[in-house]
Amino acid sequence: MAKNIEHIDEIFQLLKKELEKLSRPVVSRSKWNEIVNTPFTTLISCILSLRTKDEVTDQASIRLLKEYDTPKKITNLPEKQIESLIYPVGFYKTKAKRIKDISKTLIENYNGKVPDDFDELLKLKGVGRKTANIVMVYGHKKQGFLPIDTHCHKIPNRLGWINTKTPEQTEEELKKILPKKYWDDFNHLFVKFGQTICVPISPFCSMCPIKKYCKQVSVTKSR
Numbered sequence: 001m002a003k004n005i006e007h008i009d010e011i012f013q014l015l016k017k018e019l020e021k022l023s024r025p026v027v028s029r030s031k032w033n034e035i036v037n038t039p040f041t042t043l044i045s046c047i048l049s050l051r052t053k054d055e056v057t058d059q060a061s062i063r064l065l066k067e068y069d070t071p072k073k074i075t076n077l078p079e080k081q082i083e084s085l086i087y088p089v090g091f092y093k094t095k096a097k098r099i100k101d102i103s104k105t106l107i108e109n110y111n112g113k114v115p116d117d118f119d120e121l122l123k124l125k126g127v128g129r130k131t132a133n134i135v136m137v138y139g140h141k142k143q144g145f146l147p148i149d150t151h152c153h154k155i156p157n158r159l160g161w162i163n164t165k166t167p168e169q170t171e172e173e174l175k176k177i178l179p180k181k182y183w184d185d186f187n188h189l190f191v192k193f194g195q196t197i198c199v200p201i202s203p204f205c206s207m208c209p210i211k212k213y214c215k216q217v218s219v220t221k222s223r
């Protein structure tokens with residue numbers, strides 16, 4: 001039988017309170033929210049975000065998607081133009097090709113729509129579990145999905161909730177022990193926490209609101 005996470009209610013309360021104070025100082029965020037609000041724009045922005053800083057992703061998403069926000073519009077764009085609109089996201093040439101290929105597939109096989117089925121999303125080239133989960137939660141507004149990025153994988157391991165090696169294992173294990181009522185908040189809360197306090201290298205444990213609940217597993221250096 002899976003164990004429960006001790007003090008989970010306090011932990012979520014403390015994180016929410018602290019992170020409200022630490023909203024990311026990103027001017028592009030409100031513009032991004034206006035533009036990235038459909039399953040298709042969520043999918044494309046998520047592809048742009050892989051191995052790219054949030055600020056760079058936000059700006060590139062806005063440049064591309066403010067005009068080209070449907071598979072049809074993207075398919076009509078020359079690949080070079082997609083490249084220049086999304087530059088300097090990481091692997092921008094590969095991503096430009098991928099975005100165009102996915103748009104074509106959506107038109108040919110899905111009637112121009114992003115499927116609201118997790119397994120169908122995984123069939124799209126370059127879409128892994130993280131992206132599929134994000135599209136289900138933020139694009140289709142569906143419940144019961146747990147997107148796991150690097151922060152969502154690392155922090156529960158540091159806390160001592162789980163002992164996993166990959167984001168896939170983390171998703172599986174967390175689904176057993178994290179109460180469902182927290183699934184919707186988990187991703188954005190832990191991403192924000194990982195960007196501000198429990199950062200990947202040398203976390204700010206001295207200012208961490210949940211330090212007393214953390215086993216600091218594998219934390220060798222902290223501030």
Ligand code: SF4
Pocket residue numbers: 155158159197198199203204205208209210211214215216219222
């Ligand atoms: S105490 Fe340190 S390692 Fe643990 S959650 Fe807080 S910042 Fe992360």
